[in-house]
Amino acid sequence: MSDRALRIGxxxxxxxxxxxxxxxxxxxxxxxxxxxxxxGGCETVQDxxxxxxxxxxxxxxxxxxxxxxxVLVAWDSELARTLAAAVALTAVGFVVYLVTLQAFxxxxxxxxxxxxDLVLVPLLAVLTVWRVRLASD
Amino acid sequence: MPPKPRKPPPRKGSANRNLxxxxxxxxxxxxxxxxxxxxxxxxxxxDDSATGGVTGIEEASALLGGIPQDRAELGSQKAKVTMIxxxxxxxxxxxxxxxxxxxxxxxxxxRPGKVKLRFVGMAFIGPDSEKALLYxxxxxxxxxxxxxxxxxxxxxxHENSGWVTDTLLEQIAKGLGLDWAKLKKDADSAVTLQQANxxxxxxxxxxxxxxxxxxxxxxxxxxxxxxxxxxxxxxFRSILDDxxxx
Numbered sequence: 001m002s003d004r005a006l007r008i009g010x011x012x013x014x015x016x017x018x019x020x021x022x023x024x025x026x027x028x029x030x031x032x033x034x035x036x037x038x039x040g041g042c043e044t045v046q047d048x049x050x051x052x053x054x055x056x057x058x059x060x061x062x063x064x065x066x067x068x069x070x071v072l073v074a075w076d077s078e079l080a081r082t083l084a085a086a087v088a089l090t091a092v093g094f095v096v097y098l099v100t101l102q103a104f105x106x107x108x109x110x111x112x113x114x115x116x117d118l119v120l121v122p123l124l125a126v127l128t129v130w131r132v133r134l135a136s137d
Numbered sequence: 138m139p140p141k142p143r144k145p146p147p148r149k150g151s152a153n154r155n156l157x158x159x160x161x162x163x164x165x166x167x168x169x170x171x172x173x174x175x176x177x178x179x180x181x182x183x184d185d186s187a188t189g190g191v192t193g194i195e196e197a198s199a200l201l202g203g204i205p206q207d208r209a210e211l212g213s214q215k216a217k218v219t220m221i222x223x224x225x226x227x228x229x230x231x232x233x234x235x236x237x238x239x240x241x242x243x244x245x246x247x248r249p250g251k252v253k254l255r256f257v258g259m260a261f262i263g264p265d266s267e268k269a270l271l272y273x274x275x276x277x278x279x280x281x282x283x284x285x286x287x288x289x290x291x292x293x294x295h296e297n298s299g300w301v302t303d304t305l306l307e308q309i310a311k312g313l314g315l316d317w318a319k320l321k322k323d324a325d326s327a328v329t330l331q332q333a334n335x336x337x338x339x340x341x342x343x344x345x346x347x348x349x350x351x352x353x354x355x356x357x358x359x360x361x362x363x364x365x366x367x368x369x370x371x372x373f374r375s376i377l378d379d380x381x382x383x
Contacts, residue, residue, distance in 0.1 A: 036347050
């Protein structure tokens with residue numbers, strides 16, 4: 001795969017992440033937008049004491065991370081590629097923790113969080129690492 | 138003959154080094170984030186019930202004591218405006234409303250007799266919802282449905298974790314001065330089940346898709362749905378002041 005294709009892929013995944021993390025940030029600050037529905041665990045996850053870090057919603061940290069990746073992919077230098085991979089790998093490590101919390105501590109699953117944790121973040125990590133490695137070929 | 142350009146050095150090592158730096162930095166940041174998350178987190182929503190400690194009894198009694206109750210209704214029967222609250226006692230967003238918006242609604246509108254509240258309990262989240270609802274409705278037979286509801290929210294556990302135990306219900310009942318034996322009997326009665334079914338039918342008829350959902354009724358007019366912009370007291374003030382002025 002060419003660097004151009006990977007770069008576009010990173011941008012697309014990061015944009016999807018901005019949309020998803022943006023929505024989760026919005027509902028964090030607007031609880032009435034998130035009503036309890038049958039079988040839904042999002043409200044439990046969002047309402048848990050793990051939903052914030054240093055007073056900042058975890059969803060907002062995710063949003064800022066995706067924005068950072070978008071900036072780095074636009075910058076496009078060796079350092080930017082490395083930093084993008086670092087951000088994505090950090091996200092992978094943190095979502096492993098978040099998924100573990102949902103499974104064993106909070107006892108509830110937030111479907112939108114899982115889309116981020118199990119699809120977007122791993123995909124972003126693979127693409128950003130691939131770009132760094134491609135630079136050596 | 139021009140000098141032959143030097144071949145650029147292989148960059149494989151550079152890429153590997155960059156990846157190592159990225160992975161190392163990521164690992165360090167993750168350790169800091171996870172450590173901070175574990176150390177700084179506040180009390181979790183289910184902690185009180187998990188430890189067996191019952192809270193919120195005194196607060197519920199102080200907030201609601203002295204206000205007339207007629208089964209699921211709270212407040213003066215002469216109140217011009219009724220606010221109908223569709224709730225599931227397991228819903229954490231309902232608990233948030235109960236903590237953030239409900240006290241000021243009671244203090245500013247219900248206690249002075251301007252507005253009365255009507256509780257419509259739903260049980261769509263799971264088995265704990267149904268048990269909590271039946272006991273809350275049974276508390277209405279002893280004139281303390283709203284205190285029981287308020288105390289249950291204060292002790293709410295994780296959805297469908299089995300948090301609505303007999304022990305919790307008994308502790309709340311006795312803390313509120315209710316007759317526990319009568320409460321158990323009433324919770325199992327056909328009358329209470331019929332009341333729960335009527336509430337479910339009303340929610341179904343209004344196509345309630347989630348909780349909390351609020352309706353306002355002025356006099357005997359048709360109730361209309363309202364959507365507060367937040368659970369802040371000011372959001373309910375504007376809704377209820379409009380209804381009272383109409």
